[in-house]
Amino acid sequence: MNKAEKINAYRGEFKNTFREIRETHKLFNYFGKEKRFRFRQLAAELLLLELEGDFNNKIFPPLDLKTLIFGIKKYEKKISKNKLRFFNGNLDYIVESLNMLLGAFKMRDIISFYLLISYLRHKRAGNQNLKNELAAFAKDFMQKLNLFSIYDTKPPKEMNRKEFLLYKSYKHESKIMTTANSFRNRLDIMLKEFEKQNPIIIRDKKRLHDIEQKRMLYFRQKGMCTECNKSLDFTRAEAHHEIAHSAGGKTDDLSHSQLVHSRCHKRLEKRLKKIKLLQ
Template structure:
């Protein structure tokens, strides 16, 4: 049995008249990383003010002394926010018996300001476990309150949480979407990151999106999220934002998740991605139009939609109802990928990226040991193989008629020349940077 964690506990109080100053001086801190914001109903706030005016206790707050010397509210945020609204004059009292705080008589205000608000102040001396202590204390205090999955995940600390929180706060994708009540869009950012880190796109195997999968990822990626994976994830978000644009304002999280899976797969496996944003844009419009052209309970296809297509989209809708299971994710991914292939036929990248040693030997002797670029003799050990039609454009590695052997320096010069040509085409508007996988 591990040694019991015993924090310092101090029981104290402040008076109601101090609350605005405590917030202004940032002595009391509402941590937006996991706190839910102002979610109490108006009636709950009025009942709290009624308790205060009647001299009843409103319970004990729980505060935690953090590394910055501020008191994080672990329990009592809604009570403090309601009181602050009352003090600021922003709480609607029109249909109540209460007088606005600003209109109280001097004696009444003195009496109200003197109302005592009691709190427990916790402090952990263990620097290694302090953050975990805050998280666990918060979660246990909220066990009587129905926290949703997003709120529970947001209460944790670490690199994984930092990555999806930053994406949720900074990405233009989530800014254009609506409905971030109780961290829903932050959860969507976490779901997309989890799928990117733990999903096997090639074999269509994905993790569950239930709470335990996120807790596991938080532990696995507590110190570090692989930078290359994180860059790819952020680039996927950017491409989705560019592609979907105004469609994002009405997009459901479940729809956005399926489109994320599609974009991530295509950036890894589709050849010729220079025009991918436009392709995704056109596809998404058609896909979402079909998806929203009938109810899940309709048994007949809408006018103009073939029965086979109707059944496919209907099955997708049913799968989306259980959106967190690996089976649902696989089913929806297969459907949306199949629809993209049907509506936007494309060439898949060769799974084999590099030429092997035997292929390079064959090329060496086919070219009589001469560099295909400069025509001079090569040292086989210092030569490199090149795709004439690039791998990213669909060039096949096992097709040696599409390959050439070069001096290392000649290969570098050739790649530099290709990059320069690509920049010219981008500047001329013929290509776009978006959609190119790293």
């Protein structure tokens, strides 16, 4: 029996979940014929990366048979509903951002993109445009990856040497495929490339508008106060949240935040209070 057939022989919640995901999630519509439970194995691998991955420190489980069986046993009785919802959300992101490209992906690249998407959704502030960002990034990344073969020693004419070596190391890492280091290195390479096109600001749940987020808002507003449209001194600017914390607004949601002058902030709050009273 191969790995996929071996893990398929187990019972329990983890097994039920990866079987159900494989049978119901639209992600699997994009692939060709399934050979010997290979897609069930992919669903199991992605699930294990989500449940056992430490996205803060980028430490991921190896996807060898032993670790998959460990996961099957650990989650034999129960898997957290929140984690499953997040997991499903990541799979939706894969489909909605990569869609037609998916048929040409190798399984190992789907795993890499899964890690990238989950990492960004776990860690990054301001994911409002993530689907479009991923769609553009995937086209670019996959094109570069397929410009040359792993045996080539010289960069293709479309690529400089530095880029060539980076993508070549990704190819090597993804060929190894199942070690913890391989996942971390692949994710780091993808993040590095993704960041060339898109800012990655790590959100800070504890502090109110961490300095990096404040800087992001500042440049997004082109250094102007959104209240009076006059230029703003960065160090003295104040963050205003459209939805107050007391009403459930999140500090890490940049789409509902703006930077304003201190005096404008007071005026703004007063006006909002008045509107509220009238309602």
